[in-house]
Amino acid sequence: MATIDDVAKAAGVSTSTVSYVLSGKRPISAPTRARVERAIDKLGYRPHAGARALASSRTNVIALMAPLRVGVSVPVIMQFVAGVVTRAREFDHDVLLLTQDDVSGLDRVTSGSMVDALVMMDIEADDPRVPLVAAAKQPTVLIGLPQDPEGLSCVDLDFEAAGRLAVRHLVKTGHTDIALIGSPPEVLRRHTAFAERLMRGLRDQAKSSGVTARVEACDSTPAGASEAVDTLLATAPETTGIIVHNEGALPHVLARLAERGAVVGTDMSVVAVCPTDVALSQRIPMTSIDLPAEDIGRVAVDMVMTRLGGEQPSETRLLAPVLTERESSAYGPAAVHD
Amino acid sequence: MATIDDVAKAAGVSTSTVSYVLSGKRPISAPTRARVERAIDKLGYRPHAGARALASSRTNVIALMAPLRVGVSVPVIMQFVAGVVTRAREFDHDVLLLTQDDVSGLDRVTSGSMVDALVMMDIEADDPRVPLVAAAKQPTVLIGLPQDPEGLSCVDLDFEAAGRLAVRHLVKTGHTDIALIGSPPEVLRRHTAFAERLMRGLRDQAKSSGVTARVEACDSTPAGASEAVDTLLATAPETTGIIVHNEGALPHVLARLAERGAVVGTDMSVVAVCPTDVALSQRIPMTSIDLPAEDIGRVAVDMVMTRLGGEQPSETRLLAPVLTERESSAYGPAAVHD
DNA sequence: CTGGATCGTCGAAGCGTTTCAACACGCTAA
DNA sequence: TTAGCGTGTTGAAACGCTTCGACGATCCAG
Numbered sequence: 186m187a188t189i190d191d192v193a194k195a196a197g198v199s200t201s202t203v204s205y206v207l208s209g210k211r212p213i214s215a216p217t218r219a220r221v222e223r224a225i226d227k228l229g230y231r232p233h234a235g236a237r238a239l240a241s242s243r244t245n246v247i248a249l250m251a252p253l254r255v256g257v258s259v260p261v262i263m264q265f266v267a268g269v270v271t272r273a274r275e276f277d278h279d280v281l282l283l284t285q286d287d288v289s290g291l292d293r294v295t296s297g298s299m300v301d302a303l304v305m306m307d308i309e310a311d312d313p314r315v316p317l318v319a320a321a322k323q324p325t326v327l328i329g330l331p332q333d334p335e336g337l338s339c340v341d342l343d344f345e346a347a348g349r350l351a352v353r354h355l356v357k358t359g360h361t362d363i364a365l366i367g368s369p370p371e372v373l374r375r376h377t378a379f380a381e382r383l384m385r386g387l388r389d390q391a392k393s394s395g396v397t398a399r400v401e402a403c404d405s406t407p408a409g410a411s412e413a414v415d416t417l418l419a420t421a422p423e424t425t426g427i428i429v430h431n432e433g434a435l436p437h438v439l440a441r442l443a444e445r446g447a448v449v450g451t452d453m454s455v456v457a458v459c460p461t462d463v464a465l466s467q468r469i470p471m472t473s474i475d476l477p478a479e480d481i482g483r484v485a486v487d488m489v490m491t492r493l494g495g496e497q498p499s500e501t502r503l504l505a506p507v508l509t510e511r512e513s514s515a516y517g518p519a520a521v522h523d
Numbered sequence: 524m525a526t527i528d529d530v531a532k533a534a535g536v537s538t539s540t541v542s543y544v545l546s547g548k549r550p551i552s553a554p555t556r557a558r559v560e561r562a563i564d565k566l567g568y569r570p571h572a573g574a575r576a577l578a579s580s581r582t583n584v585i586a587l588m589a590p591l592r593v594g595v596s597v598p599v600i601m602q603f604v605a606g607v608v609t610r611a612r613e614f615d616h617d618v619l620l621l622t623q624d625d626v627s628g629l630d631r632v633t634s635g636s637m638v639d640a641l642v643m644m645d646i647e648a649d650d651p652r653v654p655l656v657a658a659a660k661q662p663t664v665l666i667g668l669p670q671d672p673e674g675l676s677c678v679d680l681d682f683e684a685a686g687r688l689a690v691r692h693l694v695k696t697g698h699t700d701i702a703l704i705g706s707p708p709e710v711l712r713r714h715t716a717f718a719e720r721l722m723r724g725l726r727d728q729a730k731s732s733g734v735t736a737r738v739e740a741c742d743s744t745p746a747g748a749s750e751a752v753d754t755l756l757a758t759a760p761e762t763t764g765i766i767v768h769n770e771g772a773l774p775h776v777l778a779r780l781a782e783r784g785a786v787v788g789t790d791m792s793v794v795a796v797c798p799t800d801v802a803l804s805q806r807i808p809m810t811s812i813d814l815p816a817e818d819i820g821r822v823a824v825d826m827v828m829t830r831l832g833g834e835q836p837s838e839t840r841l842l843a844p845v846l847t848e849r850e851s852s853a854y855g856p857a858a859v860h861d
Numbered sequence: 862c863t864g865g866a867t868c869g870t871c872g873a874a875g876c877g878t879t880t881c882a883a884c885a886c887g888c889t890a891a
Numbered sequence: 892t893t894a895g896c897g898t899g900t901t902g903a904a905a906c907g908c909t910t911c912g913a914c915g916a917t918c919c920a921g
Contacts, residue, residue, distance in 0.1 A: 198900075199900070199901045199902070200902095201901060202900060210898065211897065211898095211899075211900085213899070214899060214900090215900080217900080237907080238906095239905095239906045239907065242906080261903085284910095
């Protein structure tokens with residue numbers, strides 16, 4: 186492997202000149218720059234990442250903590266990951282993937298200076314990682330909202346607004362008996378932030394709209410979905426509007442409703458909260474509130490990068506939910522027809 | 524951040540002694556070791572990854588190239604990834620995730636010495652990355668089999684054997700008209716290795732068993748699956764045994780068969796090639812050949828690690844397919860009942 | 862005793878960059 | 892003419908670690 190000194194020798198300049206050509210941090214005359222560049226690709230020179238990290242304390246790597254937890258939809262996680270990785274590359278950064286949900290990986294990459302910054306997914310309401318990143322020297326962006334986002338940068342879909350929006354939509358189209366089929370019990374037990382926020386928004390809106398809204402946890406399996414549907418329709422047979430916030434369970438919920446003879450889009454209105462591609466690959470195109478996972482990943486990287494240059498204050502960005510009507514929802518019993 | 528010199532000073536030893544305590548490459552007396560260790564965690568010392576990489580030319584990072592291509596099942600990819608990441612951690616390595624399918628990332632991490640080794644997924648028959656890794660100084664393991672695995676280390680399910688096994692099973696249970704519902708057309712167009720290998724095994728076995736076996740490509744969407752099922756049953760209505768090698772399409776294939784009144788497990792036998800958890804989360808438990816994705820990821824790391832220590836010869840490991848009978852297959856028309 | 866191993870520790874030379882202070886040069890302005 | 896300035900380039904000092912060769916001490920065999 187050629188070193189920067191080899192390049193310098195080949196170009197007849199000093200090593201620092203080569204370095205400045207590469208970094209652009211000092212002006213270099215056109216002819217010199219040309220000689221250096223020619224030498225670089227004649228030798229196939231690549232800077233040694235470790236040496237660079239040592240000298241500059243910049244690694245051009247960011248860490249992505251994506252705990253692979255039970256109950257979270259893997260395709261959705263991957264959309265976040267894809268957003269993060271591709272955007273990071275646009276800033277000339279690579280991504281170190283951490284999947285353990287403990288705190289040791291965090292400590293290792295931050296205090297070992299392996300990364301310049303961190304993006305953390307799947308935040309719980311009282312997440313043990315949060316105090317650590319607050320203390321780390323690397324800037325961090327959370328995908329999701331912890332209990333106390335004080336001094337932290339966060340980005341997420343505004344799930345509270347999404348909950349409200351879903352209810353408002355159903356109410357507006359004439360539904361007064363509404364239910365949420367939500368996250369798996371494990372997720373709720375962990376107090377995963379997004380699940381709780383959606384429920385809060387939903388309850389608030391139901392209350393202020395004067396409609397009933399019950400909530401069923403739901404495993405992402407066929408059996409779990411069937412059970413959720415069955416208990417829901419047993420305890421509240423008057424339900425005509427269902428919000429499903431569980432990508433894995435969604436197809437099974439629809440299948441069970443069909444088995445029970447409920448025609449989605451006619452008898453029963455269903456609003457999904459999920460990525461658009463998931464909404465579109467169901468048995469019928471779903472009315473849905475988009476979870477723009479890839480965008481959120483991208484934004485997380487943008488935020489982390491602005492904090493990397495210059496001492497920006499922390500900010501939390503909540504993306505406004507957008508509801509798109511498709512074929513799974515219709516007017517309900519209380520609809521006012523004109 | 525404390526440095527190794529701080530630790531040495533605090534413990535009253537030389538920096539090299541601290542280094543040897545950490546690496547264990549030279550014997551250190553018990554009392555000295557104890558003093559050093561006390562100093563280490565009093566100061567909260569962590570070696571600087573870049574400095575270590577520079578001095579030792581070891582980064583303790585491996586690259587994982589997992590192109591996020593259209594047509595490949597994301598949950599399955601993630602199983603590979605999970606296997607790789609967790610096993611890498613057991614060897615004290617972290618994972619750098621590359622998702623671009625071009626060759627630039629490969630070049631960057633190898634010639635920049637960012638990683639000690641590579642694991643590459645989703646190999647095409649004539650993959651442009653293969654010549655590059657053969658030239659790189661870092662050992663590499665491919666998940667999948669290129670056209671010419673000469674001098675390369677590879678690991679995968681033995682898809683050819685899986686194709687044969689699936690056919691043999693159907694033949695043995697009395698089916699003479701067999702079909703494969705396979706990968707999406709894009710995957711075939713890329714000559715993705717595993718898809719072609721399964722088809723080859725299937726055709727060979729069909730030929731030598733004297734049964735017919737047609738092949739349908741199949742998009743992983745509801746529409747694509749319906750289309751595949753429809754054309755299959757239109758052109759070969761006598762089909763009683765179907766092999767599905769497409770995780771994304773599987774549920775939709777089953778749904779379409781049901782819609783058309785074919786009772787899977789009675790009229791129609793279906794064998795899936797997919798991870799067991801996918802096989803179990805369908806409308807009925809599927810007879811399947813397991814794709815042990817996480818295991819394969821783990822094995823890939825094992826192989827890469829043995830090649831990292833000592834100059835091992837390259838090897839390719841093909842895991843023997845295992846078929847598990849469940850409820851989606853039954854005896855066919857030609858079965859000999861006793 | 863003496864000579865040679867063995868054990869534990871140390872000093873110093875790298876590893877390949879970045880970056881700071883300094884300098885040479887040609888200009889312009891006084 | 893000279894002081895002063897900006898432009899382009901350089902030398903050398905970090906950055907924090909690993910590892911090689913060397914060295915004193917201890918031990919055992921002869």
